[in-house]
Amino acid sequence: MTTFNPDNSKRRYLSVSLLAGGLLLGACGPSSVAQTQQKEDEVVDEVGIQAMGLTASSCAHLLAAGQPMGRNYTLYVGGDIKKPFIAWCDTDGDTWLTLQTGGGRNFSQYLQVEGTSVTTTWNRIRLDPVTMTLDMNDIQFATSTGGIPSWNKYYAAYGEAGDCVTWGSSTGKSNVDLSGLPFAVTATWKTTGYEAKGGYTISANGQVVNATGGGSCGVTAVNGALTVRYTGYSACSDVLKGGGTPNQDYTLYLGLNPAKPFTAYCHSSGSTYLTLSNAAGSNFSQYLKVEGASVTTTWSKVRLDPVAEKLDIYDARFATSVGAIPAWNKYYAFFGEAGDCAGWGSSTGRANVDLRGTPFVVTATWATTGYEAKGGYTRSSNDQVVNVTGGGSCGVTAVVGDMMSVRYP
Known part of the structure; x- marks a missing residue:
């Protein structure tokens, strides 16, 4: 049972009145009294936010309102309650998307530069929810193997694939995979460098990009900013996983095809009607x-x-x-x-x-x-x-x- 604390309660609801919303996703299976208290606190926050019908579009909004960081929140693109997505809010109030890893997902590399190489795996990628761009160089939640000391290069940028093997080589590889997220890539890639070779392919729904690059030296990398667009979800189960409010209508997209929208009633069970x-x-x-x-x-x-x-x-x-x-x-x-x-x-x-x-x-x-x-x-x-x-x-x-x-x- 939560002990009533007037100051704590006042802090929470004052925060709710100041912020631009957001439904908090509590941690599962607390293993200590402190974790149990935190989960109960999160429920209080969530109820207060839901009751006021508010929405937040970034972690920065929540931080400014005094909400605790270092956890998942449900945010809404442009403050639109019909466009929910889950984000990890770090201690600085930055907004992060959690990526799928393993099996060749979400990695980048630059190979064979004077005998050295670097491969980077990305667990989260930082999103600017205003410009709808991903930060290709924020490695707070990335892990790298190797390094290229002569270039002072200790990670490969997100989506970057390159090598310095020889003319016509393109052994460098990268993968961008936004599967499970309601976003698709709208950026393009470009192959540059000396005797460069490479290219990229993008999936039909725009969520997966595979790139190759190399040369002597050459690289295939994002051409400009890594922009994304909100695609929404293809099923109500994904809407609810993304923090959508149940028991109301949403616009879904069959197979995430923007040319195939339909209106569905999303029941709290996650079923699509x-x-x-x-x-x-x-x-x-x-x-x-x-x-x-x-x-x-x-x-x-x-x-x-x-x-x-x-x-x-x-x-x-x-x-x-x-x-x-x-x-x-x-x-x-x-x-x-x-x-x-x-x-x-x-x-x-x-x-x-x-x-x-x-x-x-x-x-x-x-x-x-x-x-x-x-x-x-x-x-x-x-x-x-x-x-x-x-x-x-x-x-x-x-x-x-x-x-x-x-x-x-």
Whole structure:
């Protein structure tokens, strides 16, 4: 239990009133009384900040407001609450992005200069959240092996790849990898030097850059400033990991493709939901006349797997049902399901899938199965609407497979 300390409490909420926001990410698994107290203190800070609905765009803002440094905070690009990212705030109030390492990620090197070489691994990179640039030469959280004493060079700049082997050589390598962060690289690289050779490739989503460089001597390095842009996230799970506020709409980007934005409702579970049309006759499913019982379900949201581009036909978190079929332990009709047990040749069960208002189209197929089954389905509105009928004794028309395939054109 936290002991109430008027001075401490006043300090925290005074800080909150001064700063430009930010949700604090507390440490996990405290191993001492001091750590437990710190975690409880962080919760107080977080509650106060959330209650006031404030946001911070840099660690400098938090430092100026008296917030403790040397920990992770959730910041927001330009103070926009829909653009969250996690940053490590050092004791000087600088803003750092934590990088993935190992497996050839986030390293730079300059090789074979009079028999000496240097390779640098980057654990964090400093971000200027105003200019949206990364500092290629701040090595506070970088580790180097080797050195080039004749050049007084004891680290390779972030993204730098060079060597002094010979004409046409390009054995120097580097990697910039922003995977897991809501940022993409917008900078370019340039190969310069004597008898220089090299180049670079950048991934489709702009988050990974691999460079080679060398010569006699030559280097491939960032041409000017290492600029980045906010890409956002491709799934709600990433939004929440990045400190986004749950249970509200966000603009996501399918595969981090800036040409494929879509609006999603991010539930506190981290699941990604599409909000559906609530027009009469839209987005309902039903199974009728099973031993005198029926169920009709209306869907206001449906869960999307943005990687597989599939809808979960069983996730009824945002569905409302009327009736039930206790004999079958069935309390909702699956998304897109239409069935009945009315008798041979019957197909009174109905369903509708309507993705209008979202950028997705339906690519799934339906099948009619069961005893003396009858039914079918039709597509319309450029494959965004599917109407389904089904029934029999008993029979149903439902999506083939466990998920409903969709596509972003």
